[in-house]
Amino acid sequence: MTTHEPDFRFTQPGTLIAALPAVLGFVPEQSLVLVSLERGEMGAVMRVDLPKVLDGDLSHLAELASASGADTVVAVIVDAEGAACPMCNQDYRDLCDDLTSALSAHGMDLYAGHVVDRVEAGGRWHCVDGCGAFGAVEDPMASPLAAAAVLDGRRLYRRRADLQAVIEVVDEKRSAAMVPVISERSDARGVDWRADPDGCGRRDVEAAMALSARVCDGEEPNDIELAGLACALTDVNVRDTLYALAVGAEAARAEALWALLARTVPEPWRIEALVLLAFSAYARGDGPLAGLSLEAALRSDPQHRMACMLDTALQSGMRPEQIRELAGTGYRLAKRLGVRLPPRRAYGRRAV
Missing domain, CATH: 3.40.140.10 (Cytidine Deaminase, domain 2)
Known part of the structure; x- marks a missing residue:
């Protein structure tokens, strides 16, 4: 790290x-x-x-x-x-x-x-x-x-194991049971996507933002909702749009959702949640959480393009303000999809 x-x-x-x-x-x-x-x-x-x-x-x-x-x-x-x-x-x-x-x-x-x-x-x-x-x-x-x-807004943990608990799967049985649920939701989403790709993507992004607000308010999403989000993240346009939330005014909400998803859904869907969490943590200057999330993601998929890029940047000491520039793609995609994202937040002078 x-x-x-x-x-x-x-x-x-x-x-x-x-x-x-x-x-x-x-x-x-x-x-x-x-x-x-x-x-x-x-x-x-x-x-x-x-x-x-x-x-x-x-x-x-x-x-x-x-x-x-x-x-x-x-x-x-x-x-x-x-x-x-x-x-x-x-x-x-x-x-x-x-x-x-x-x-x-x-x-x-x-x-x-x-x-x-x-x-x-x-x-x-x-x-x-x-x-x-x-x-x-x-x-x-x-x-x-x-x-x-x-x-x-960074939490300091007593031990490294406490930090690992942020991303570790909580209930292996529940996670395994979600596989058929995600597959079912993926089939249903495929039908919607073929009929209207941009409309499907727009609904997915809006659903993710709504879900993040509920998680921030202390609600626990059900397995069907988390399964729907997990399969939505396999859509590159949805996923890349959601990266922009890391630099928005409601970044903490999104990060809480990615952490919950990483602790709940099975692989390979869990990987995208880990990388989104890593990007969000990196963007706000939390190198430890970013590094741990990337380590877990690359352990499952050593060739994951975004995870590899972020890991290389983190290992070489690239500053968070440089990483935040990647969120610009998300804002451009959101405009194309017709999604209104939270405004960008202002950052003080802070480096990891």
Whole structure:
């Protein structure tokens, strides 16, 4: 996962570590977190499971770091047990040595390596190389980035598993039972589409917006309604029009609907909901949710065109304002279909 926070200036390790939950969207545990520095400011941030990198190849991680355009990286090793184990420091030093070699192949330097037991107020960090530096982690909830995340409507999760719950299928039996329902709705929609393609698309988009308003009000759509939306998303004109909702005044409503759909319908229909959710999250600057949604979508369909494009953009650190430009296609399609979309929302200066 790659995110950007160029407005945050690096000062001390305790401050930097405290900022990680707001950037990642959750509190990292058993993790290696790489923070690239761009002229002293926090740039791209990447996290991987610590067990995967202790004995693994770091070349891909270094390649992702280099895509950010920065030339300096800080490594933060989060390990509750290892931080209190003097013998583990050699493993950390070996890891940082390997990381230094991998980064140097891309013209980058490892500025510092820190080990921390827990990313919360009172957590303790120390340097990897035995320099003797150590200190306490500041309160993550008091971080300026945490405040910015809350103002942007982002939720900070206690664990990565809590973030995953946003998109995981809740009821496998219900999901499987929806397959014949979706097939039936698809057949009925096919008849309508052949009679009037634009009219069918217009009704689908309007139905999706109405359904998102009901979901936002706390209503639970029935399986027939969700099945109808799922098969409507297989229509490229409907799907591409709905991408525009991500930059509209009612973007939160649409995002809630995509998350509900992702948790409810079976594959392959679930994939389109995941990608719509990813685009919406990315557009508002929520890199963690966007990355997780794309990961799930690409696991099911590695060749999905939009998912691949968004994943490449996210991994390379493309800014949300650049991604929002893709919504213009949706507004043009809506005009052709005769659909009135919510007006575009105004964005402040905010980057992932």
